[in-house]
Amino acid sequence: MSATVDVRKSLAARPLTPKLGAELSGVSLAEEISDEFFRGIYDAFLRYQVLLFPPQDVPPGRQVAFARHFGEVQIHIMNQYHADGFPELYRLSNLDENGKPNGRHPDKGTLEWHTDGSWSRVTGQATIIYGEVMPETGGETHFCDMYGAYERLSPAWKARIATLRAVHNLDFSRTRRHGEDPMTAEQRAARPPVDQPVVRTHPETGRKCIYLGDHAEYIVGMPYDEGRALIEELNALAVHPDLTYEHRWKAGELLVWDNRCVMHRATPYDPATQRRVIRRCTVLGEVPA
Numbered sequence: 001m002s003a004t005v006d007v008r009k010s011l012a013a014r015p016l017t018p019k020l021g022a023e024l025s026g027v028s029l030a031e032e033i034s035d036e037f038f039r040g041i042y043d044a045f046l047r048y049q050v051l052l053f054p055p056q057d058v059p060p061g062r063q064v065a066f067a068r069h070f071g072e073v074q075i076h077i078m079n080q081y082h083a084d085g086f087p088e089l090y091r092l093s094n095l096d097e098n099g100k101p102n103g104r105h106p107d108k109g110t111l112e113w114h115t116d117g118s119w120s121r122v123t124g125q126a127t128i129i130y131g132e133v134m135p136e137t138g139g140e141t142h143f144c145d146m147y148g149a150y151e152r153l154s155p156a157w158k159a160r161i162a163t164l165r166a167v168h169n170l171d172f173s174r175t176r177r178h179g180e181d182p183m184t185a186e187q188r189a190a191r192p193p194v195d196q197p198v199v200r201t202h203p204e205t206g207r208k209c210i211y212l213g214d215h216a217e218y219i220v221g222m223p224y225d226e227g228r229a230l231i232e233e234l235n236a237l238a239v240h241p242d243l244t245y246e247h248r249w250k251a252g253e254l255l256v257w258d259n260r261c262v263m264h265r266a267t268p269y270d271p272a273t274q275r276r277v278i279r280r281c282t283v284l285g286e287v288p289a
């Protein structure tokens with residue numbers, strides 16, 4: 001049985017940008033974490049939106065155990081990505097069975113700004129990614145603050161979108177962005193499109209944020225093309241360089257972020273020459289309001 005982390009050990013947060021993100025040191029994720037110690041981590045998660053844990057060995061089972069502190073862990077519908085015997089973990093890798101780059105990007109949909117699980121009625125709360133192998137160039141993960149994005153909208157924009165709902169559709173975003181490895185009829189039936197508010201109130205902080213991203217297809221009650229144009233415009237308006245954190249990975253790092261108030265994307269890398277392997281899991285949150 002592993003030792004429990006002593007809550008009296010210091011939990012130090014080093015902000016990564018003035019607005020968004022913090023690195024937490026003093027946490028050994030390979031050990032069991034007490035509920036009291038986790039409370040400190042969770043408070044930092046709500047405050048900083050993105051948490052970075054420095055390089056350490058986090059075996060798959062420990063990653064899932066850490067995720068369970070946040071809540072129920074999603075079993076992703078795209079079951080071809082399940083990893084290490086844990087259906088909660090989703091591995092994205094460009095390596096062949098000999099560990100060589102295979103030239104194929106495993107999920108090009110991650111290259112566009114999005115929020116995990118927005119295509120599900122109950123959406124993603126935390127996403128937790130462990131970097132097993134990281135490329136020398138590219139393959140970064142970027143985050144942008146959706147509280148700040150909402151606050152910077154003009155009064156006219158805020159009024160325009162206050163009550164709008166967008167339909168999010170995983171099949172739409174996958175098909176539109178790359179069309180590779182399409183969802184099966186069974187996967188599609190299990191994940192029908194769902195409508196979500198465009199302006200969401202974070203259930204724990206009470207702050208409003210823009211809730212949109214690349215899975216959003218159209219606006220309820222609006223002609224399709226008009227809704228598409230609004231979504232594209234607002235997705236672009238929502239990203240501000242000074243409200244963005246760009247993470248260049250080191251192998252062994254673990255990142256956690258709050259999908260309810262940040263969008264994220266991966267940057268490209270050359271899958272023919274670079275190696276990149278991550279394991280991801282997403283914790284289920286709630287129905288957005």
Ligand SMILES: [Fe+2]
Pocket residue numbers: 110114115116264
């Ligand atoms: Fe994602």
